[in-house]
Amino acid sequence: MSTNLLAIKNLHAIVAGSNAQENNSQQEVKEILHGIDLNIGQGEVHVILGPNGSGKSTLMNVIMGHPSYEVTEGSIELEGEDIKELPVYQRSRKGIFLSFQNPEEIPGITVENLLRTAKQAVTGKPVKLMKFRKELENTMTELQIDKSYGQRYVNVGFSGGEKKRNEILQLLMLQPKLALLDETDSGLDVDAVQIVSQGIQKFHNENNACLIITHNTRILEQLQVDKVHVLLQGKIVAEGGQELIDKINSQGFGFLQNEQE
């Protein structure tokens, strides 16, 4: 039994500000997550499957602390500490990393500047410039990112594939304990999926963990998946191992929806 890294208990989340009591209107409370339980141990790889709109991205955003969502019930513990009240940057500093489905474009901030600032923030130590540069260059080479991208503005003018590789670059440079990968493989061609997949493989070791949302199981081929969770309408409706992926690959989510009804 591995050490527990992330423990989510009975997690309910709503769209921020949709609480009728708060905004004093008749507007419906938009609850998106209806009681999620999820445990991820050190060294594990978990996969979340589910149709569009089932709450997969919301779950990751809530773990990261996105201000658009509000946790109304339950807890999120990282290494035994409840983090649900912590601001986003402190969650990051405690070791959570989110690879965005649609990474933001940030004009005027270079990739290198972002990574240097982030690395300093996450490690709490001054970054040694030469060592950092070398590490950055090596990692970029591994991900087949041209070195010139270090001086480009974050995601500005990047193709979909370049944005995703840039997310993996950050993952490898920041070395979090828990990587949340939100469709990191979507919109990528076969070669790019391969590169991203290798990046994740390189990142993963017995001391960290990955939670992966994907529609394309190719990315999982080189990873040992420990557990699969199927999310439907804000609830986990099925859990299993690799065999569940195979079943959904061949049958879709239909059989689960039928079970629900």
Added chain:
Amino acid sequence: MEKKKTYVEDIERTLYDIRNEDRSSYKVEQGLTEQIIRDIAAKKHDPQWMLDFRLGSLQEYYRQSLPEWGPDLSELNMDQIVTYVQPDAKMAGRWEDVPEDIKDTFDRLGIPEAEQTSLAGVGAQYDSEVVYHSIQEDLVKQGVIYTDMETALREHEAIVREHFMQLVPPKDHKFAALHGAVWSGGSFVYVPEGVKVEIPLQSYFRLNAAGAGQFEHTLIILEKNSSLHFIEGCSAPKYNVTNLHAGCVELFVGEGARLRYSTIENWSRNMMNLNTKRAIVEKNGIIEWVSGSFGSHVSMLYPCSVLHGENARCEFTGVTFASKGQNLDTGASVIHAAPYTSANISTRTISKSGGQATYRSAVKVTEKAHHAKCSVNCESLMLDDISRSDTLPAMDIQGDEADIGHEATIGRISDEAVFYLMSRGISEDEAKAMIVRGFVEPIAKELPLEYAVEMNNLVNIELEGAMG
């Protein structure tokens, strides 16, 4: 996560608000009379034509009324402004000769460091007189003249007389007239034909005495196929009495010449900055403006480029940051007066804590200027709900086949971008500051390194404690 709005407390400006003991040896009476003008001219040993010019300008000043557009200038009372203050320091050629307290002020503003970083020369204006001035010997050998305006008037009278306020005539507006009457100090640069000045020339201006206006005149003349980068920076200590700055910059860019004129103005928050800057560019010549407007209470500043010769070009890059109690009305204007002239205007404005930033531009294409090309791009960022940002572009196109484009955006800091940076461990304050710095980065990268650093520091000072 708790969401907080951007707000700001009064800004700590101690670095820039260093006030020295008033060491003026000579002050004119308050208010503006013909006698005062005669006193100034006598004290400065002006030639007769300059005295006449001053007196003519004074008449123009009386005739003109305050502009009826733009920010409110009613709190300006010329009767209370001491127009001329002369520190008792003499011109010094070496840094060691500059009086200690003046030096200390410059030290804190980082000027010696600027010089140490291979700048060609420093002409720093303290109050109305240039107290320190140096220029590299090889420039002198190449025939480059870089001196203060008083010396230029004595030693290069013919060139000064030919150009002085020809580009910005006193009748242009009330403050140009005022400038013509009371101008004092400033820089003079003359670059002979074919000479390329490789390192930037730099001068700093600073106001010190309470209630003193500053009316420095910058005159730069580039002969055919020459090139120069001139850097001007301003920072003033804070006083209670309303301060007025009505400087004048005239840039003559000869055929095939290239001038880059960079400036960051960081006046104290009680300054009325009513500066007039104009360039005339001959055939195939290029004027590049890099302009940063930070401090001041009210600013009206619209550097103008007259593209006088065929294929003349203008590049204008500007940033304006308006905070609490500030009304910064800035922009640029271009007059296409010859065929195939082109201009590229790119500006960024930021407003916060109730600050008001207006971008105002005027593009004129005369009948003669067929195939003129002009592109205007201005982006505004408002950091809160109480600040204001306006964009007022004016275009007057008379030439044929003109290609004119205007693009304006007004926006706020994106919550998603802040979330993205925070998810990388960066605090909310720093994330927002990074985004603002990124917003002005296209301007910062045009600046010489130490200026880019200064601008970053200014942005940081502005944002300190501003983000929750």
